Amino acid sequence: MEKHIVILPGDGIGPEVTNAAKGVLETVAAKFGHNFTFETHEIGGSAIDNQGTPLPEDTVAACRKADGILLGAVGGPKWDDLPGHMRPEKGLLGIRKQLGLFANLRPVKGFDSLLHASPLKPEVVGGSDLLIVRELTGGLYFGEPSERRNNGQDVVDTLAYSRSEIERIVDQSFKSAKVRRNKLTSVDKANVLESSRMWREVVEEKKQEHPDVEVEHMLVDAAAMKLVTNPAYFDVIVTENMFGDILSDEASVLTGSLGMLPSASIRQDGLGLYEPVHGSAPDIAGQDKANPLATILSAAMMLRHSFNMSVEADEIESAVQSVLNDKYHTADLKVKDGTQVSGSELAKKVSEQM
Amino acid sequence: MEKHIVILPGDGIGPEVTNAAKGVLETVAAKFGHNFTFETHEIGGSAIDNQGTPLPEDTVAACRKADGILLGAVGGPKWDDLPGHMRPEKGLLGIRKQLGLFANLRPVKGFDSLLHASPLKPEVVGGSDLLIVRELTGGLYFGEPSERRNNGQDVVDTLAYSRSEIERIVDQSFKSAKVRRNKLTSVDKANVLESSRMWREVVEEKKQEHPDVEVEHMLVDAAAMKLVTNPAYFDVIVTENMFGDILSDEASVLTGSLGMLPSASIRQDGLGLYEPVHGSAPDIAGQDKANPLATILSAAMMLRHSFNMSVEADEIESAVQSVLNDKYHTADLKVKDGTQVSGSELAKKVSEQM
Ligand SMILES: CC(C)[C@H](C(=O)O)[C@@H](O)C(=O)O
Numbered sequence A, B: 001m002e003k004h005i006v007i008l009p010g011d012g013i014g015p016e017v018t019n020a021a022k023g024v025l026e027t028v029a030a031k032f033g034h035n036f037t038f039e040t041h042e043i044g045g046s047a048i049d050n051q052g053t054p055l056p057e058d059t060v061a062a063c064r065k066a067d068g069i070l071l072g073a074v075g076g077p078k079w080d081d082l083p084g085h086m087r088p089e090k091g092l093l094g095i096r097k098q099l100g101l102f103a104n105l106r107p108v109k110g111f112d113s114l115l116h117a118s119p120l121k122p123e124v125v126g127g128s129d130l131l132i133v134r135e136l137t138g139g140l141y142f143g144e145p146s147e148r149r150n151n152g153q154d155v156v157d158t159l160a161y162s163r164s165e166i167e168r169i170v171d172q173s174f175k176s177a178k179v180r181r182n183k184l185t186s187v188d189k190a191n192v193l194e195s196s197r198m199w200r201e202v203v204e205e206k207k208q209e210h211p212d213v214e215v216e217h218m219l220v221d222a223a224a225m226k227l228v229t230n231p232a233y234f235d236v237i238v239t240e241n242m243f244g245d246i247l248s249d250e251a252s253v254l255t256g257s258l259g260m261l262p263s264a265s266i267r268q269d270g271l272g273l274y275e276p277v278h279g280s281a282p283d284i285a286g287q288d289k290a291n292p293l294a295t296i297l298s299a300a301m302m303l304r305h306s307f308n309m310s311v312e313a314d315e316i317e318s319a320v321q322s323v324l325n326d327k328y329h330t331a332d333l334k335v336k337d338g339t340q341v342s343g344s345e346l347a348k349k350v351s352e353q354m
């Protein structure tokens, strides 16, 4: 198959980890007889430096025409003091919104060889394998008004949703639950928010269409507790944008594998932006130290979700697993009796395994 | 001193734990020559049952005249299907708002003898001793509009703050930091919310008045991670209402002592409502099984914050500590080689220690 991939390296370690993942994608293409073409564009801090904006128009235009988008990371102390609209993260928020990438999929799974790095006791974290489906283009992030009032004495932000925005993310979460363990936890604050009460209604309606999926509602404060006390309880969690931001980051540290976690931001027609959960780590940028596995696993998610290539995705995921089983790792991971290698070497090991 | 205390037992185990704490307060009064008078009023589900509203007017009126308010817990499955305005939690939200109790203090500290019950590894949780100062009467909880629009197709909630609401909670957090370890972490989402940007400005302004306090800003998603990976990092956290709801519940499970955690909701003149962090536990209500220590420690917070009786408060806290050291406990706590007793017996042990 022919697929066109836009790479947005971004800032810090972004260029090196996306480059590593590109190598793995080329290995997949060669092995399975696909033709992947690549095009690179700027976003975030580097786009601010070179083009004066965190999200240049040609970046958006290229992404619109892509079959899949692979992003490294954005941001860094260099741009921390710029005014709001000129911050690197605006590039990320902008591309999500402009492309309508409304569903953020954040899988959290422990790798056995890394569980020892979890802050949780092994008996608490063991067996955890959950997916957070976060709404990504609505809620407090984009609701209007968001402004000062009354001569700067008052301020408001707006948590806004339309019923159809809630419906499509809830649909996506049922879809995800059905290819997993058929359990869906919808997280809201229905005892306080009107938007949560609408959210709950939509989930109640939609569950009629999916009698095979076990559905429950949980308040966001209770979910924040249960993620820590019993993460293995969850299969799929669906929630609105801000709750999802908080809970998915909380969940990301549970298994001790933060450097390993991929994410996808997708829309209904299959287009998606794939990126590692970790940040741009400016302190180690350019030294070939960065762990490329989260980006490589993000590329695997791209194959599965945007290209319908699940065999190829499985192949990457098992290759990553084998490399970990062989105890190769970058400096960020502490692996007992392991062999520490550079980021590019680790990526090469993954390619070799295929 | 003469102090008038309003007790709001509420639902489930609320009556038995407030009754236990009342006994301890009477012991304090006898020992220190104070005169505490008590008056009991309804709130939550029991108020719905008996008076048709979760927050009867005479309850509010009595609280307005009190020197301190001690609450048990509200809610239970019995009232879960009632419409929004008739839910037990409306009583709690209403009393906070009507009395202007804008600062919620949520201390989290591990008791050595209970740390084994923490989901975190001992080396991660050890030494944790933090205080979350949550804004309690603003933000998404009370902002208007909060409504359906466009024939029910759209919904909005509003995150609203005035500068003075932010100032007073930030002032309170500096005050708390100064009687602790002089470190303040202000948590916001300034890369997305205008209200967070105002929040950050206020903290930056106020910190000029407190050069002795070390101040930092942290994004809410990063804070949700750091609470799990390194809770001992924090001293005082200050944040807005919804973030505070989520983070304080997340924090409450870290030390394995959820059944032990008190809370205070206070205002500038010292009036406060004190309640345990745990819920109404309807499944064990009326069996004298409930652990009264969180409510007893809430009463100690009342002595300290509302009555300026820090010696008396210390006395209760050390008595609780001694009882735990002697390994007396209720059924909820697993204490190695401990003696399991009923809730009322445990409270009596605390009184005896004084
Ligand atoms: C950078 C920031 C605006 C962003 C968000 O809050 O969505 C990030 O935290 C994320 O989760 O991708």
Ligand SMILES: CC(C)[C@H](C(=O)O)[C@@H](O)C(=O)O
Binding pocket: A191, A192, A221, B089, B092, B093, B245
């Ligand atoms: C019952 C509920 C409305 C309340 C809140 O969210 O404030 C509770 O969770 C709390 O934290 O006291």
